Amino acid sequence: MEMLLALFVLSIFLGFELINKVPPTLHTPLMSGANAISGITVVGALAALAVATKGAPFSKFLAFLAVIAAMINVVGGFLVTDRMLKMFVKRK
Amino acid sequence: MLITLLNLLAAALFIFGLKKLASVKTARLGNQLAAAGMALAVVVTMVHVTELSWVYAILGILLGSAVGAYAAQKVQMTQMPQMVALFNGLGGLASAFVGIAELLPKAQLYLSMGHFSHHQQTAIWFVAVVLSVLVGGLTFTGSLVAFAKLQELISGKPMALPQQQLINAGLGIACVVLTILGLAIFSSAGWVITCVMFLLVISLVLGVSLTMPIGGADMPVVISLLNSYSGIAGAAAGFAVGEPILVIAGAMVGASGIILTQIMCKAMNRSIANVIFGGFGAEDSSGGGGEYKNTKSTSAEEAAMLFDAAQLAIIVPGYGLAVAQAQHAVREFANLLEKKGCKVLYAIHPVAGRMPGHMNVLLAEANIPYEQLVEMDQINSEFKNADIALVLGANDVVNPAAKTDPKSPIYGMPVLNVEEARTVIMVKRSMNPGFAGIKNELFELENTLMLFGDAKKVVSDLNEQLKQL
Numbered sequence: 001m002e003m004l005l006a007l008f009v010l011s012i013f014l015g016f017e018l019i020n021k022v023p024p025t026l027h028t029p030l031m032s033g034a035n036a037i038s039g040i041t042v043v044g045a046l047a048a049l050a051v052a053t054k055g056a057p058f059s060k061f062l063a064f065l066a067v068i069a070a071m072i073n074v075v076g077g078f079l080v081t082d083r084m085l086k087m088f089v090k091r092k
Numbered sequence: 093m094l095i096t097l098l099n100l101l102a103a104a105l106f107i108f109g110l111k112k113l114a115s116v117k118t119a120r121l122g123n124q125l126a127a128a129g130m131a132l133a134v135v136v137t138m139v140h141v142t143e144l145s146w147v148y149a150i151l152g153i154l155l156g157s158a159v160g161a162y163a164a165q166k167v168q169m170t171q172m173p174q175m176v177a178l179f180n181g182l183g184g185l186a187s188a189f190v191g192i193a194e195l196l197p198k199a200q201l202y203l204s205m206g207h208f209s210h211h212q213q214t215a216i217w218f219v220a221v222v223l224s225v226l227v228g229g230l231t232f233t234g235s236l237v238a239f240a241k242l243q244e245l246i247s248g249k250p251m252a253l254p255q256q257q258l259i260n261a262g263l264g265i266a267c268v269v270l271t272i273l274g275l276a277i278f279s280s281a282g283w284v285i286t287c288v289m290f291l292l293v294i295s296l297v298l299g300v301s302l303t304m305p306i307g308g309a310d311m312p313v314v315i316s317l318l319n320s321y322s323g324i325a326g327a328a329a330g331f332a333v334g335e336p337i338l339v340i341a342g343a344m345v346g347a348s349g350i351i352l353t354q355i356m357c358k359a360m361n362r363s364i365a366n367v368i369f370g371g372f373g374a375e376d377s378s379g380g381g382g383e384y385k386n387t388k389s390t391s392a393e394e395a396a397m398l399f400d401a402a403q404l405a406i407i408v409p410g411y412g413l414a415v416a417q418a419q420h421a422v423r424e425f426a427n428l429l430e431k432k433g434c435k436v437l438y439a440i441h442p443v444a445g446r447m448p449g450h451m452n453v454l455l456a457e458a459n460i461p462y463e464q465l466v467e468m469d470q471i472n473s474e475f476k477n478a479d480i481a482l483v484l485g486a487n488d489v490v491n492p493a494a495k496t497d498p499k500s501p502i503y504g505m506p507v508l509n510v511e512e513a514r515t516v517i518m519v520k521r522s523m524n525p526g527f528a529g530i531k532n533e534l535f536e537l538e539n540t541l542m543l544f545g546d547a548k549k550v551v552s553d554l555n556e557q558l559k560q561l
Binding site: 004015016018020028033038039040042045046048049066071072073075077079081085 | 106114115116127129133134142145148152153155157161163164165167172173175179182185186187189197198212213224228315316319322323325326330332335337338339341342343345347349350355440449450453456457
């Protein structure tokens, strides 16, 4: 638990430092890309699915739904971001 | 050990990905790196989690991927902001579900050791479950409201109940009380679970009641903020299930989302608090359905003649251009003008359209050279040299009231000085006020001509007329 807390705090600092100057052009794609990363909760959904396998059918159902929802977030998010960014790249 | 290293690699990919996403040249690579990190994290989790029911895991991943890929292909560029909102909401929902799915099978077992608060381990675990449910639920309904406002399923106007802040504060206090009850008072699993279910309901209500009072024009900021929340919800879920990679990525997105939200607010000269609590335009002092007097309208034919004689024309794109999908027609229009020896520039307001950078994406789609897109700070000194400013479906970002009328709800927002051009041609579908619902004094100015119609239709007409000249 202490390790997780330490990781949490460090990652918060990292997140603050990572983004300082962003051209307005990239606000939307950056938001969309970060949004896709927040779909990382799919990892939690998979872990919960494993826990729920020991009985608790309702939990299992919820975890299953969570996997679906998070994967929509992940795949949709990355693809939409790529679609936007493709347009900036092609006119080099 | 190997699992830890692979997770570390995934985290590194997220970090480099985010970093590279913030610069134009490397953005696409950054996105791909982050996607690779995600794929790695998912595979690693599936391998190391014991007793995973593979059928459900794979079925869920395939289903979600298919829906996500389909939606990402189908969505039009104009609807990008609401799509991001929707995706983000689903991420929040997933975190809330993870919290509950984690609580149900373990509550009984952990409670047999006493109240959750008796052990540091279970106390942190329970708070993490509560946070993932609360923040996740709030992100879900908040994002849905943002989606509905941007899609214009519901009015973009700020809608607040009387004493809205008080109601929200009450709901907040209820959350704290329920958390304490679950943490230190209740000792049966049934009661604790009921507690968390109540928390879920409250969070769903809170998501709506926090977002409804915010005007449609501020939705991009709200989406960015909710994006940050979904990161935090993810990190909380990471504590609940004990997955470090989830804590790292979630915290990172949570923090960088706040920074991005701040950058966006700065572009609009507002503070985050002002957006959240301001009820932008709710009181409508000078805005709203004010009548317009002495506006002059013109025709495509007349306008084309003006352009024919122009040396410098500045095009100001806005949401109207986006809905009408007029970017290709605009590109043709600019080519025609350039052939006639007229210089063409585009004035890009940072929040034109429905989200920052919206216009850049659309114009890039039509292959408009990057050098011609000029950002607000640079272009504002150019307007006085321009013969014509052609405003294509932009409204609030060219409203001089932001500079002159301290009572205006958008007072202080940086705007484009279009009125300094010799002639302003305002292309609009109708006389309706803009997205923020504020009257635009620009329409009544001496040098402003209104040209009514759908942006694409109008620009195509202009092209026809120009070819004949």
